[in-house]
Structure formats: C-alpha cells, structure tokens
Amino acid sequence: MKKFIVFIIIGAVIFFVGCASQPDVPIENDLSNNEDEGPVPENLYEQISEEAVCPCNSRFNLNDCREYVPDCEHLPVVDNIINDMISKGESKDQILKALDEYNEKILEDKLNKFKESQAKDNVILIYFKSEICQLCVEKEPVINEIRDTYRGKIDMYEFDAMADRPVFEYFGVIRVPSIIFFDGKERLNETPFTNISIDLIGPLIDYTLDKKN
Numbered sequence: 001m002k003k004f005i006v007f008i009i010i011g012a013v014i015f016f017v018g019c020a021s022q023p024d025v026p027i028e029n030d031l032s033n034n035e036d037e038g039p040v041p042e043n044l045y046e047q048i049s050e051e052a053v054c055p056c057n058s059r060f061n062l063n064d065c066r067e068y069v070p071d072c073e074h075l076p077v078v079d080n081i082i083n084d085m086i087s088k089g090e091s092k093d094q095i096l097k098a099l100d101e102y103n104e105k106i107l108e109d110k111l112n113k114f115k116e117s118q119a120k121d122n123v124i125l126i127y128f129k130s131e132i133c134q135l136c137v138e139k140e141p142v143i144n145e146i147r148d149t150y151r152g153k154i155d156m157y158e159f160d161a162m163a164d165r166p167v168f169e170y171f172g173v174i175r176v177p178s179i180i181f182f183d184g185k186e187r188l189n190e191t192p193f194t195n196i197s198i199d200l201i202g203p204l205i206d207y208t209l210d211k212k213n
Contacts, residue, residue, distance in 0.1 A: 047092055048082055052099045055106050057165040069162055074106060107166045110159070117155040121184035123208050125154055125201075128168060128178040128192065130161035136177045139196045146198065150205060183208050 054065030056072035065072055078099060085095045117124050127143055129136040147156055159167045161176055171180055171192075178192035181204065188208065193201070 044086055044092060045082060048095055048099075051092075052078070052082075052096055053103055054165075055099075055103050056163050058103075058169060059165060072163065074102075078102065103166070107170065110164060110167055111170070114155075114157055118182065118185045121212075123154040123184075123205065123212070124182035125150075125156045125205070126171070126180045126182070127156065127158045128161070128171075128173045128176050128180075129158060130176045133161070133176045139177050142196055142198055142201075146201060146205075149198075149202070153209060154205060181205075181208070183212070 049062040052062045054060040054062060054069060054072065055074035055078055056069045057065060060068060062075075062078065066075065081098055081102060082095060085098060090098075114124065114126070125146070129139075143158075150156075161168060168174070173180070173192050175192070175194065177196055178194050179189075179196060179201065180192055181188040188204075
C-alpha cells in the first residue's frame with residue numbers, strides 16, 4: 001500500500017513539473033487571416049487609366065478620354081499597350097513611360113507634314129478650330145475661300161481642339177478659331193491670329209508670297 005501511495009505522489013510531481021516547464025503559448029485564436037489589411041489595391045489597369053494622358057487631348061486622363069473623346073483613334077492602341085505590358089509583368093512606371101513615348105510619337109506624326117512644308121520653305125497657314133465652336137462654324141466659309149484662292153501656293157493644315165490638343169500646346173494656342181502663319185521655319189505672328197476674314201488674311205498671304213518671288 002505504501003508503495004502505491006509513493007508511486008502516486010511521484011507521478012503527480014512529474015506531471016506538475018512538466019506543465020511548469022512548457023513555454024508560454026497564447027490561448028487566443030490565430031486572427032492573422034482575419035485582420036483588416038486596409039483597402040484592396042486598385043487594379044493596375046485602373047491605376048494607369050487614372051494617371052496616363054489621353055493621346056488625343058492632354059487635358060484628360062485615359063478614363064476621361066474614353067468618356068469625352070470616344071472617337072480618339074489611338075485608344076485601341078493604348079489599351080493594347082497597357083494590357084500587353086501588364087501581361088508581361090511590367091511595372092506601372094514602365095507602362096506610363098511607354099505611353100508617354102507613344103503620345104510623343106503621335107505628336108511627331110501630326111506635325112510631320114507641317115515640318116516637311118517648313119523644310120521646303122513654303123508659306124504655311126495653320127488653322128485651329130473646334131467642332132463645338134459656333135464661331136468656327138461661321139468662319140468655315142472664309143477658310144474654304146482661302147483654301148480655294150491659294151491652292152497650290154500655300155500649305156494649309158487644320159487641327160481640332162478636342163482631337164489635337166497636344167498640337168495646340170505645341171504652338172501655344174489657347175482659343176479658337178485661330179490662325180498661325182509660317183514662311184518656311186519663320187513664324188510670322190507670335191500671337192495666334194483671331195480676326196479671321198479674307199480681307200485681312202489675303203493681303204498678308206499675298207505679301208509673304210511676293211517676298212519669295
């Protein structure tokens with residue numbers, strides 16, 4: 001009997017010593033998977049659409065471009081660039097840089113024929129308008145008359161405020177309708193010409209042409 005009692009006492013001592021020797025273990029449930037990790041980051045495509053510049057109108061980002069300039073012919077190409085680079089694991093900065101380079105190329109293409117005219121030392125008239133400008137609509141007959149009168153004598157180019165905004169910025173044009181004249185590489189009017197009439201524009205073109213003869 002005594003041996004049985006001793007055996008029980010020794011077993012109890014061993015049990016309590018073993019429990020005391022265990023390291024502290026938190027009794028709370030593991031909440032790591034349930035913690036609030038903050039808002040889910042935006043989709044990369046949406047981030048880029050918020051930050052990238054519209055290829056047709058630099059006043060807008062891509063989201064606004066799709067809403068306000070839906071006819072912008074470059075939007076499908078831009079979307080392809082974004083989706084292709086995302087699929088390749090490119091970073092946002094790399095994609096934005098590629099889009100900026102694409103926009104610069106668009107501007108170069110828009111100005112390509114104008115610069116060819118400059119290289120030929122031609123007299124150039126650039127007309128800046130907007131499809132939503134009533135005064136531009138009223139001045140269209142004047143522009144058509146100038147085009148018919150000086151066909152083959154001067155080079156004429158037209159740009160629209162919505163579709164060609166980067167060109168407006170390139171030439172410093174802030175209102176429509178406006179006209180800028182060039183004699184080759186020489187810009188003849190530093191401030192865009194806004195008083196558009198055949199009586200005022202005709203003599204200026206004639207004078208410039210006469211100087212070249």
